[in-house]
Amino acid sequence: MRSLPMKSLSCLLGLWVGASVALGQGLPVAATTGVIADLVREVAGGRVALAVVVPMGSDPHSFEPRPSSLRGVARARVLFANGLYLEPFLPKLEAALPRGSRTVLLAEGQPGLICITPEQRAQEARQGLDVHRHGLCDPHLWLDPGYALAYARRIHDTLAALDTAGAPAYAGRLRDFARRLEAVDRAVQECLAAVPRGRLRVVVQHDAFQYAARHYGFQVVGSLAGFAGQDRGLRNYLELARRLEQEQVRVIISEPQFGEGEVRALAEASGARVVRLYSDALTREVPTYLDLLRHNGRALCEAFR
Numbered sequence: 001m002r003s004l005p006m007k008s009l010s011c012l013l014g015l016w017v018g019a020s021v022a023l024g025q026g027l028p029v030a031a032t033t034g035v036i037a038d039l040v041r042e043v044a045g046g047r048v049a050l051a052v053v054v055p056m057g058s059d060p061h062s063f064e065p066r067p068s069s070l071r072g073v074a075r076a077r078v079l080f081a082n083g084l085y086l087e088p089f090l091p092k093l094e095a096a097l098p099r100g101s102r103t104v105l106l107a108e109g110q111p112g113l114i115c116i117t118p119e120q121r122a123q124e125a126r127q128g129l130d131v132h133r134h135g136l137c138d139p140h141l142w143l144d145p146g147y148a149l150a151y152a153r154r155i156h157d158t159l160a161a162l163d164t165a166g167a168p169a170y171a172g173r174l175r176d177f178a179r180r181l182e183a184v185d186r187a188v189q190e191c192l193a194a195v196p197r198g199r200l201r202v203v204v205q206h207d208a209f210q211y212a213a214r215h216y217g218f219q220v221v222g223s224l225a226g227f228a229g230q231d232r233g234l235r236n237y238l239e240l241a242r243r244l245e246q247e248q249v250r251v252i253i254s255e256p257q258f259g260e261g262e263v264r265a266l267a268e269a270s271g272a273r274v275v276r277l278y279s280d281a282l283t284r285e286v287p288t289y290l291d292l293l294r295h296n297g298r299a300l301c302e303a304f305r
């Protein structure tokens with residue numbers, strides 16, 4: 001019996017996937033976080049059967065997958081993940097993937113990554129923080145809408161290659177998402193542009209907002225926890241309290257997946273205002289990526305005024 005050339009096998013696989021989608025089964029895919037899953041939905045619509053690993057409202061930095069978390073992954077043709085150590089559990093997911101499936105790391109290879117300096121690396125090592133485990137670069141690229149669009153394009157390219165019959169639908173949905181994303185981003189930029197530059201400074205609970213700060217023009221003065229949510233200790237806390245008072249920073253950003261004890265104590269000591277923003281986790285109140293952008297933009301504009 002003659003074997004088919006690889007190109008023919010790829011074509012047959014694409015036709016089989018397209019037929020499965022047409023029958024309403026959906027291309028089985030998985031996403032690590034709610035934000036990534038929402039970007040997949042934006043591009044794919046109903047053409048995929050999507051499994052989300054990290055539950056709504058949970059922190060991916062500290063999440064530990066259970067057997068139930070792996071069921072959807074075990075059927076997935078592709079796993080969409082962020083990479084850059086956002087998901088320390090990623091090796092467990094990749095071990096559960098079926099043979100022939102692949103992982104797409106959406107942050108890997110993107111230009112303009114924000115990484116800690118050698119001095120910051122040495123300081124975190126002195127504090128006992130494992131920078132190798134948690135990563136040297138900020139993984140929260142999607143908080144800059146330009147990167148979110150780059151993620152969506154990579155998702156589109158992956159799905160269109162797997163499901164060639166759905167390629168026109170994926171392309172149309174990507175264009176629609178890009179249009180709506182631009183509108184939300186423009187509204188946030190216009191709002192923040194009206195704030196005097198001297199007010200655009202924040203202390204953050206979790207060092208997740210570097211890309212947002214660079215894109216929207218505000219300054220992150222310091223953080224209670226690093227890129228992966230690792231606490232930076234008492235010395236850092238006291239230094240932040242000093243800078244809040246001396247530099248008259250009036251906004252502290254908290255996040256819903258973390259407790260607010262230290263944040264509230266800093267706010268009471270300095271007179272700063274606590275503003276809740278979203279980074280890693282979506283919630284019932286903020287269930288989509290575009291909702292996250294809108295909420296964060298409005299909350300910052302109100303806090304800075």
